[in-house]
Amino acid sequence: MKNELYEKFAEEKFNKDSNYKAIFSKIKEGDTMKMKKCRKYKILNIAAIFMIIVIIASITPSIYAKIKWDIQFKEYQQNRQLGEAKGSLEDAKETGYAQVMDMNYVTQEGISAKVDSILMTDDCFDANISFKFDESIILDSQGFSFSYVVYDENNNIYQIFERMHMDPNQKQDTLTPFIYRELGVDYNKKDIYAIQFADRGGFGNIEANEENRTITTNITLRAGDTFPRSRKIYIKLFDLGYTMFDLENSNKENNEITVEDFQISKAEWLFEIDVPEKFQESQTLELKLQDDIPGLEIEKITLTEAGMVLRYKSVEYNNLITAGKDMKGNEFSKARESMLSITDGEGRVFQDLGGGTTQNGGYKMILDAGKKDLSKKLYINFKSNGEQYTSELVVK
Secondary structure, eight states, rough: OOOHHHHHHHHHSSSSSHHHHHHHHHHHHHHHHHHHHHHHEEEHHHHHHHHHHHHHHHHHHHHHHHHHHHHHHHHHHTTOOEEEEEEEEEEETTTTTTETTTTTOOTTTTEEEEEEEEEEEEEEEEEEEEEEEOOOOOOOOOGEEEEEEEETTOOOEEEEHHHHHHOOOOOOOHHHHHHHHHHHHHOOOOSSSTTEEEEEEEEEEEEEEEETTEEEEEEEEESSSOOOOOOOEEEEEEEEEEEEEEEESSSSSOOEEEEEEEEEEEEEEEEOOOGGGGSSSSHHHEEEEESTTTTEEEEEEEEEEEEEEEEEEOOHHHHHHHHHHGHHHHHHHHHHHEEEEEEEOOOOOOOOEEEOOOOTSOOOEEESSOOGGGGGGGEEEETTTTTEEEEEEOOO
């Protein structure tokens, strides 16, 4: 007997066409999952490769910059002829300068140099240096200059000074980091000059004798605060040369200036000077007001052979500085001198050599008064609310 119910069930259950579709659909679903997984892995691999490329791209300039810097540093160290001399300071003279004893000329490439004398105080360092030149050296004494670095036995950097070059391609100071690396000095790459003790300095030619082919120069440094108590001072001179300027009149309206730089030697001179213990003692006098002045707060006044440093606070002076932005140059200078000045008993007004603000919101003024001026008496003059006040400065 034919079981119609079973036949219907079997036909639905074991139907070839429907089962083929179901099996095929399962296969497609499995393959699709595998393809999705493959795509996922491929995307992750591509992302990883992209990240590596980005990292390499970001690191590569730094690597090349480091390689370039190392190459430049090696070039800086190569082919350098170094001459050395030693000496020691004797007692300071009335001028404050101490002669460097046992110091002989060091001669290289037809150029002789030596340190003659040094002045050292808490905030002042001056050095007189003499040069002699052979007849074979072509030189313009008026434009003569050199680079130098002054440091001590602990590699405290007094100052690094690079002579002026007229190279339009020289935009970055590489000399200073090279010297730091050579001496093994750590520094802040964002402010490479922060570790130097001098906040201003340079050199000038004191005397040039064309007949004897000699030049005497003076390195002058002034500390931002104070210099360290050094037992040895090192002065290195290098890159001796001169710069010549030529003014060409192309027409009546425009003038063209031609500038040419000449290096006369690639040699270096290193001088080591012993600083006796007696020079470690402070030679700086501290002054004070004999009478208080309204509106003027004196923080500290120091006096050496080389100059006076005045540190002070004043609301009125601060207001003048603020108003100075709307004044002309001469007007502002006169207003400052009218408000605050240092004079002696003969009426001389001492020159303001520079200064600026201090970290605690006050002001610092450097003047060309020295210890020798105490014999004529020193006075501080300050105008407050239209009233003129004067007080003598006396040793504290």
